[in-house]
Amino acid sequence: MPPAVGLGCVAVLMGVAVLAVILGRSRASTGLVYGLCLIASVVAGANAFLRVAAEEAWATTLPLALPWLGAHFRIDALSAFFLLVVNLGGAAASLYSMGYGRHESAPQRVMPFFPVFLAGMNLVVMADDAFTFLLTWEFMSLTSWALVMAHHHEPENRRAATIYLLMASFGTLCLLLAFGLLAGPDGGYSFAAIRAGQPAPGVAALVLILVLLGAGSKAGLVPLHVWLPLAHPAAPSPVSALMSGVMTKVAIYGFLRIVLDLLGAPAWWWSLLVITLGGITAALGVLYALMQQDLKRLLAYSTVENVGIIFIGIGLALAFRANAMNWAAALALTAALLHVLNHTIFKSLLFFGAGSVLSATGLRDIEQLGGLIHRMPVTSFTFLVGSAAIAALPPLNGFVSEWLTFQAILLSPEIPQWGLKLAIPAVGGLLALAATLAGACFVRAFGITFLGRPRSPAVGAAHEVDRFSLAAMILLAALCLFAGVLPGLLIDFMRPAVLLLTGDVMPHQLGREWLSIVPIAESRSSYNGLLVFVFIALSTSVTVLGIHRLASHALRRGPAWDCGFPSASPVTQYSASSFAQPIRRVFGALVFRARERVEMPAPGDLRPARLQVRLRDLIWELLYAPVADAIWWAADRLNRLQFLTIRRYLSLVFLALISLLLVVAIWT
Amino acid sequence: MDVIADIAVQGAQMVLVLVLAPLFTGLVRKLKARLLRRRGPSIFQPYRDLLRLLRKEVVLAENASWLFRVAPYLIFAATWVAAALVPTFATGLVFSWSADLIAIIALLGSARFFLALAGLDIGTSFGGIGSSREMLIGTLAEPAMIMIVFTLALVVGSTQLATMAEHMLVPGVGLRVSLGLALIALVMVAIAENARIPVDNPATHLELTMVHEAMVLEYSGRHLAMIELASALKLQLYVALIACVFAPWGLARDGEGIAAYAIGTLAFLGKLAVGGFLLALFETSIAKMRVFRVPEFLGAALMLGLLGTLLLFVSRSL
Numbered sequence: 001m002p003p004a005v006g007l008g009c010v011a012v013l014m015g016v017a018v019l020a021v022i023l024g025r026s027r028a029s030t031g032l033v034y035g036l037c038l039i040a041s042v043v044a045g046a047n048a049f050l051r052v053a054a055e056e057a058w059a060t061t062l063p064l065a066l067p068w069l070g071a072h073f074r075i076d077a078l079s080a081f082f083l084l085v086v087n088l089g090g091a092a093a094s095l096y097s098m099g100y101g102r103h104e105s106a107p108q109r110v111m112p113f114f115p116v117f118l119a120g121m122n123l124v125v126m127a128d129d130a131f132t133f134l135l136t137w138e139f140m141s142l143t144s145w146a147l148v149m150a151h152h153h154e155p156e157n158r159r160a161a162t163i164y165l166l167m168a169s170f171g172t173l174c175l176l177l178a179f180g181l182l183a184g185p186d187g188g189y190s191f192a193a194i195r196a197g198q199p200a201p202g203v204a205a206l207v208l209i210l211v212l213l214g215a216g217s218k219a220g221l222v223p224l225h226v227w228l229p230l231a232h233p234a235a236p237s238p239v240s241a242l243m244s245g246v247m248t249k250v251a252i253y254g255f256l257r258i259v260l261d262l263l264g265a266p267a268w269w270w271s272l273l274v275i276t277l278g279g280i281t282a283a284l285g286v287l288y289a290l291m292q293q294d295l296k297r298l299l300a301y302s303t304v305e306n307v308g309i310i311f312i313g314i315g316l317a318l319a320f321r322a323n324a325m326n327w328a329a330a331l332a333l334t335a336a337l338l339h340v341l342n343h344t345i346f347k348s349l350l351f352f353g354a355g356s357v358l359s360a361t362g363l364r365d366i367e368q369l370g371g372l373i374h375r376m377p378v379t380s381f382t383f384l385v386g387s388a389a390i391a392a393l394p395p396l397n398g399f400v401s402e403w404l405t406f407q408a409i410l411l412s413p414e415i416p417q418w419g420l421k422l423a424i425p426a427v428g429g430l431l432a433l434a435a436t437l438a439g440a441c442f443v444r445a446f447g448i449t450f451l452g453r454p455r456s457p458a459v460g461a462a463h464e465v466d467r468f469s470l471a472a473m474i475l476l477a478a479l480c481l482f483a484g485v486l487p488g489l490l491i492d493f494m495r496p497a498v499l500l501l502t503g504d505v506m507p508h509q510l511g512r513e514w515l516s517i518v519p520i521a522e523s524r525s526s527y528n529g530l531l532v533f534v535f536i537a538l539s540t541s542v543t544v545l546g547i548h549r550l551a552s553h554a555l556r557r558g559p560a561w562d563c564g565f566p567s568a569s570p571v572t573q574y575s576a577s578s579f580a581q582p583i584r585r586v587f588g589a590l591v592f593r594a595r596e597r598v599e600m601p602a603p604g605d606l607r608p609a610r611l612q613v614r615l616r617d618l619i620w621e622l623l624y625a626p627v628a629d630a631i632w633w634a635a636d637r638l639n640r641l642q643f644l645t646i647r648r649y650l651s652l653v654f655l656a657l658i659s660l661l662l663v664v665a666i667w668t
Numbered sequence: 669m670d671v672i673a674d675i676a677v678q679g680a681q682m683v684l685v686l687v688l689a690p691l692f693t694g695l696v697r698k699l700k701a702r703l704l705r706r707r708g709p710s711i712f713q714p715y716r717d718l719l720r721l722l723r724k725e726v727v728l729a730e731n732a733s734w735l736f737r738v739a740p741y742l743i744f745a746a747t748w749v750a751a752a753l754v755p756t757f758a759t760g761l762v763f764s765w766s767a768d769l770i771a772i773i774a775l776l777g778s779a780r781f782f783l784a785l786a787g788l789d790i791g792t793s794f795g796g797i798g799s800s801r802e803m804l805i806g807t808l809a810e811p812a813m814i815m816i817v818f819t820l821a822l823v824v825g826s827t828q829l830a831t832m833a834e835h836m837l838v839p840g841v842g843l844r845v846s847l848g849l850a851l852i853a854l855v856m857v858a859i860a861e862n863a864r865i866p867v868d869n870p871a872t873h874l875e876l877t878m879v880h881e882a883m884v885l886e887y888s889g890r891h892l893a894m895i896e897l898a899s900a901l902k903l904q905l906y907v908a909l910i911a912c913v914f915a916p917w918g919l920a921r922d923g924e925g926i927a928a929y930a931i932g933t934l935a936f937l938g939k940l941a942v943g944g945f946l947l948a949l950f951e952t953s954i955a956k957m958r959v960f961r962v963p964e965f966l967g968a969a970l971m972l973g974l975l976g977t978l979l980l981f982v983s984r985s986l
Contacts, residue, residue, distance in 0.1 A: 370791065373733040384735075393778040394771055403770055406814070410821050413981045425977040428818060429970070432811035439777060439810075440803035443784045447799065452791030453731055514766070522765055525827040531766035532749070532775075539682075539752075540745040543894070547722070547741075551890040554725030561729070561886055562792040574788065574796020582804040586963045 004060065006051075006075060006083065006126060009044035013037065013119035020111035030101040033111050037118060038094035044122060045087030051080035052496055059128060071135075072190055074128035077496035078261070081337065082125045082253040089246035089344045090118045092472050093238040096352050099468030100238055103359045109150040110236055117143040117242065121250050129190040130179035134172065137254070141168035141218075144247060147239045148231045160230035167217050167227040174214030175254070178207045182262060194262045204263055208270050211258045212277070218251035221311065222281040223619045225304045229288070232300035233364065237355025240296055244303045245348040249340050252310055260317070260333075260501040268322040268417045275315030275420075279427035282308030282434035287591055290441045290580050291615060294364050295354045298445055299347065302390065305434055306343045309405065310336050312431055316408045317502060319420055326504035328411045331519050333498050334491055334506050335404035341490065342397040342483060346389040349476035353383035356469055357449065360462040366576045368456040369449045375462040380450040382473040387442035389480040392435050395533040397483035400517070402435055403527055407519045437583070444579045453570040485529040488517045577613065584613070592616055674762035677929070681761055682752040684933070685908070689751075689900040690714035692907070692940050699948035714900065718893050726889035729790045739786035740887065740894035743779045747898040750775040751905040755912045757932030759830040760922030768827040769817050773810065776861070776905075779898065780806050787883030798882030801959060805867065805879065808966035809860045812853055815973025819850040820913060822980040829909075833916040845986050849976040851914055856969035858906035860962065862899070865951045867962050870899075879959075907943040908936070915939060 016036045023029035051058065057076035064071040075083065097114065104110055120140035127133040145168065149161045181203050182194045199207065217224035232240045259266070285304030292298040313336025320329035356379045357372065358364055373380040389396035409428045415421065454460050464470070483490060488509035495505045509517050516528040560566045588594030592615040599610040644652070694711035701708025728737070750772045753764060767775070780802065787799035821827045823846060824835040835841065860867045863880035872878050884895050912919065918935025920928035957965065979986040 371731065373735060373789075374731070377734075388778070388781065391777075391781060392774065393781055394767070394774045399771075399774055403774075406770055406818075407827070410818065410827070413822060413984065421981045422978065425815075425818065425974060425981050428977070429811060429815055429974050432814035433807070435814075436777070436807045436810040439781055440807050443781060443788075443799065443803055447785050447788035451733065451735065451785060451789040516765065523826055523828060523831050525768050525821075526765045527768060527771055528766035531763060532771065535749045535752075535763065535766065536745050539748050540741050543741050543744055543748075547890050547894070551722040551893070552725055554889075556725055556727050557730055558727050559730060560790045560792050561727075562790075563794055563885065566792070570791065572793050573791040574793060574800060579788075579796060579800045579803075582800055582959070583807065585960060586804065586808075 005047040006044055006122065007060070007062075007073060009040045009047070010119045010122050012040045013115040013122075016040070016115040017112045017119075020115065023111075025108045027102070029111065030104075030107060031098055033115070034094045034097040034101055037115050038091055038098070040115075041087045041091035041094055041118065045084055045091055048075070048080045048083035048087060051075050052077055052084065052493060054080070069129075069131065069189070071132045072128035073123075073126045073132070074191070075126055077500050078253070078256065079125050081494055081497040082249065082340075083122065085249050085341055085344050086118075086121045086125060086246050088341075089242060089249075089348050090121070092348050092352075092476055093242050093246075094118075095475070096241070096355070096469050096472035097238045099466035099470075100236075100355055100359060102466070104236060106150055109152075110147065110239070113143050113146045113150075114239065117147060117239070120144075121242075121246060124250050125253055128192075130183060130194070131189055133254075134176055134179065137175065138168075138172050140247065140250065141172065144235075144239070144243055147243075148235045150236055150239075151234065154234075156230075157234040160227070160234040164227040164231040167224065171214045171217040171224075174210045174217070178210035178214060178258065181207050181210070182258075191257075191262060198264045201267065205267065205270070207263060208259060208273075211255055212273070215251045215255040215258070216277070219248045219255070219311075220281075220285075220304045220307045221277055222284050222304065222308070223623055225281070225285065226620060226624060228304060229292075229297045229300040232303070232351075233294055233296035237296070237351055237358060240299075240355070241348040241351035244300060244351060245344045248303060248307055249344055252307070252314075252340060256314065256501060260314075260321075266318045266322045268319065268415075268420065271315045271319035271322060272417075272419050272423055273315075274311055274318055275423055275427050278308045278311030278313075278315050279430035280308070281305070281311060283430045283437070284308075284591065286434050286437040286441055287583075287587055290437060290444065290583055291588070291592065293367050293576050295357065295366050295369075295445065295449060296351070296364055298366075298441070299350050299354060302350075302438065302441065303343075303347060305438060306339065306347070306390075308434065309402065309431065310339050310343070312336075312427060313339060313401075313405050313408065316405070316412065316424070319412065319415055319424070320408075321502060323415055323417075325411075325414065326502050327506075328408065328414075329502040330498050330504040330506050331404065331411065332408035333502050334494060335401055335408055337494050337497060338404060338487065338490060339401035342389070342401050342480075345476055345479045345483065346386045346398060349382060349386040349473055349480065350390065352469065352473050352476070353379055353386060356465040356473070357462075359465060361458045363456065363458055366445065366448045369454075369459055370452040370570065370573065371450075371454040371459055372462060373450040375459065376450075376464045378464060378470050379473065380446075382470075382477040383450065384446055385477040385480055387446045389484070391439040391442045393439075395484045395529045395536065396480050397487070398480075400484055400487040400527070400529060402431070404517075404519060405431065407525055410525075411520075440583060444576060448574075448576045448579060452573050455570050455573070455575075481533075485533045486515060487529055488512065488515050491517060584615075588615065591618070593618065671762075677758060678752070678762045680929075681756060681758070682748070684756060685751045685901060685904060686748065686897075688937075688940065689897065689904045690718060692904045692944060693900040695941070695944045696903075696948050699945055700952055703948055703952045714896075718897060721888075721893035721896070722890050724889045726891060728888075729886055731791065732886070733789055735782075736786055736789040736886075737891065739782045739789075740891040740898075742782050743786075744894040744898040744901075746775050746779040746782075747901045747905070750779075751901045751908070753829070754905055754908045755829060755833055755919060756908050756936045758920035758922075758924075758929055759833045759912075759916075761830070764830045765828060769820070769829050769832070770814070770827055772829070773813050773817065776902065777806070777810060779902075783883055783895075786887075790886045792886065794882045794885050798879055798885070801879045802883060805860055805962060805966065808963055808970060809857050812857050812966060812970040812973050813861075815970060815977050816850045816854050816857065819846050819973060819976035819980060822977065822984075823847060829912060833912045833919055834921070836913060836916045837919070846976040846979045847914075849972045849979075851910070853969040853972040853976070854910060854913075856965065856972075858910065859950075860966055860969075862903045862906060864947070866954050866957045867965065869956055904940070907940060907947075911936070911939040911943065
């Protein structure tokens with residue numbers, strides 16, 4: 001396949017957008033537009049797949065953007081790996097949209113932007129100079145913003161879009177400054193020039209912090225995550241899947257590219273910053289997720305958690321690289337990259353499931369769902385697979401990447417710096433806590449949504465969704481199992497990308513007996529997804545066969561026992577908030593300042609008792625609200641400038657000119 | 669021939685844990701009864717209970733889904749596989765390198781995941797309360813367990829159980845602060861994970877403080893038998909785990925022949941008896957806690973585990 005295929009696919013996607021505008025809102029166009037997106041994504045993904053292992057990076061310069069500079073594009077192993085992730089998510093979302101798009105109430109607001117959003121994400125990963133990177137990054141932000149605004153009639157969506165736009169602009173500003181520092185006074189804007197020049201330690205540290213703010217706000221690092229839980233529910237479900245499963249990965253690509261590739265040798269304290277932020281993000285994200293009732297909001301917060309896990313891996317890789325333990329850095333980075341791929345797979349799957357529930361019932365609030373497993377068997381099964389994968393249950397894929405991260409943590413007592421010696425075990429504890437809280441979170445999400453009895457009439461009328469949506473979900477569920485059972489294949493596959501960033505690789509995994517994965521040595525640790533899977537499958541079938549041979553087959557359906565007092569009313573079931581109550585009581589007092597108030601009427605009074613729960617979002621209150629207040633205050637003061645006479649305006653301009661001239665005079 | 673012998677030993681291990689698990693549960697119950705000056709049922713009573721359950725019909729709630737019927741088998745299989753990976757009479761089992769201690773914990777986590785889902789499936793308040801509390805206990809017990817694994821892995825330099833056991837057999841390990849902390853934390857986690865007093869009461873029904881029994885309230889017949897057997901296996905697994913790491917004496921090494929295996933089995937029976945006695949003694953001498961005291965109990969285990977890990981990060985000799 002010729003290497004320019006990647007750019008060709010981008011051009012096709014742009015063309016599809018134009019086509020979508022021309023076709024407008026006609027029903028038949030849905031299949032055509034998304035079908036073309038699917039084909040373009042599959043071709044681009046296949047191209048990326050081949051490029052990962054290619055020895056030579058492919059590069060080209062297009063006569064676009066600034067005249068006489070051109071736009072540089074390059075696909076090396078790292079770009080190719082992320083291109084694969086982007087196009088995998090893109091292909092799945094396109095396939096899903098071929099069915100889901102028919103229920104879309106405003107298709108003319110979604111269809112033109114969907115392909116350009118895909119194109120934008122492809123371009124960011126291919127960009128090879130600072131201008132192109134920033135331009136395509138902003139392009140990606142704006143197209144996704146347009147998609148968040150698709151249902152702009154609801155005020156909360158407009159608010160979400162505004163906050164998203166603000167956070168995206170803030171992120172781009174930080175990246176702009178970071179590249180400004182990196183390019184240096186000579187203006188070496190291409191990545192090759194940046195890579196060649198070594199910035200001074202102080203400048204490098206400043207760049208790191210700016211990139212953490214810029215890429216971190218896009219990826220959803222705490223405390224910059226506030227836009228995710230607002231924007232992801234506002235967008236149409238396949239777009240939520242793309243934003244959550246794919247766009248956050250593009251942000252992680254940006255972080256890796258700048259910090260591990262362009263910035264030169266890291267200082268040890270960088271990793272302390274990254275690991276700590278990652279650990280806090282992981283634990284806080286999942287705690288927030290546990291408190292949500294909106295299914296898509298819950299999934300958005302869970303993305304925050306997974307981004308935290310990925311950043312823990314990246315931070316460990318930085319720590320090892322700063323201490324010249326490249327083989328250990330390779331292990332940590334492999335864990336992070338594997339989690340990138342895994343998260344794209346299962347988070348897209350879960351958002352598709354949420355979208356199916358939404359299109360079947362019109363509800364996102366899990367308190368009103370329940371019992372959907374009877375009405376939507378395939379959706380519920382695939383959602384179960386996704387939940388088990390994200391809860392890191394073996395033999396599915398989420399477990400493998402978390403296991404590798406734990407193995408990387410176990411290598412870190414060799415690190416000499418005391419700050420890291422104390423931080424890494426604590427972050428290991430946070431990671432373990434996040435992993436198990438994720439289990440509780442998805443028991444709650446799946447259990448309340450799909451199990452039990454229907455909590456509202458809309459559920460009774462729900463029907464299984466169309467074939468395209470089901471195909472997309474089944475495909476991703478199968479990938480969850482495949483990536484969990486044969487992780488060795490994937491680890492070997494991403495070796496070139498890991499080599500590029502750490503200068504070392506994990507040992508070959510495919511040659512091992514029975515395809516085990518062995519990070520360092522067999523006596524140290526090994527895990528075999530295939531054998532665990534076969535082992536579980538065999539013992540389950542032995543048990544089932546044995547039971548069916550030995551035990552009584554009699555089965556009778558009856559009313560639920562419920563300790564002898566079954567109640568027909570579905571409100572007697574455990575609800576989502578009652579399920580979360582014990583965890584809220586244990587962690588909520590600290591994290592959310594949770595307060596519960598019980599109003600118990602006096603005996604004889606017939607009013608119902610009331611339980612009120614108040615949760616506070618401390619990050620919003622302490623960080624964002626003061627900033628917003630300050631801006632309002634300043635705007636109020638500056639508002640007067642709008643109503644000056646022309647004479648005053650002229651004198652204002654004159655004074656400004658004088659003071660600037662003075663500054664210039666004193667400066668030199 | 670070696671491969672066949674290896675698989676035979678692994679198979680023997682799987683059968684052994686399955687056969688001994690109800691016996692161990694019966695033993696603990698008998699000892700508890702004797703400590704309370706009751707006569708108590710025979711130690712073989714759990715076998716009779718299981719057979720009786722298998723012969724009974726299943727009464728299924730009207731809105732039970734396929735998940736409710738599949739869950740007991742999945743729970744049992746995941747627990748059985750985890751139990752089969754912990755060395756009981758011999759180390760170096762052929763499949764022991766397919767999963768390390770972290771994977772064994774995750775397998776038990778899978779069993780918990782499906783048990784909690786099964787508790788929610790019928791849509792009753794008891795099932796929900798059980799699931800919700802079980803997940804609370806799990807979210808604290810599992811990280812504590814991971815920190816214990818970190819401590820052990822840093823001492824031994826491996827997360828493989830077989831390597832751990834062999835390392836502990838070498839006299840050079842000595843007494844370490846971190847290992848002491850890990851042992852205490854592991855015992856606490858084992859008590860919580862197996863729904864024992866003071867965290868939960870395995871002998872209770874119809875009590876608002878119950879956790880495990882509330883989740884399985886709607887199960888009957890063969891499904892209940894599977895779940896009962898799984899929880900017996902899990903209890904025995906934790907005893908085997910503690911024995912294998914902290915008291916690995918008598919374990920047969922790889923390929924030491926039939927005599928070593930026989931000694932290993934006898935040693936394992938002895939360890940089970942000691943473990944059962946200690947558990948019964950502990951359970952009869954302590955009162956059950958309120959549910960919201962459990963986080964403090966498990967938080968202590970988590971802190972002990974973290975402390976053990978931190979000590980090892982600071983100095984390898986502690």
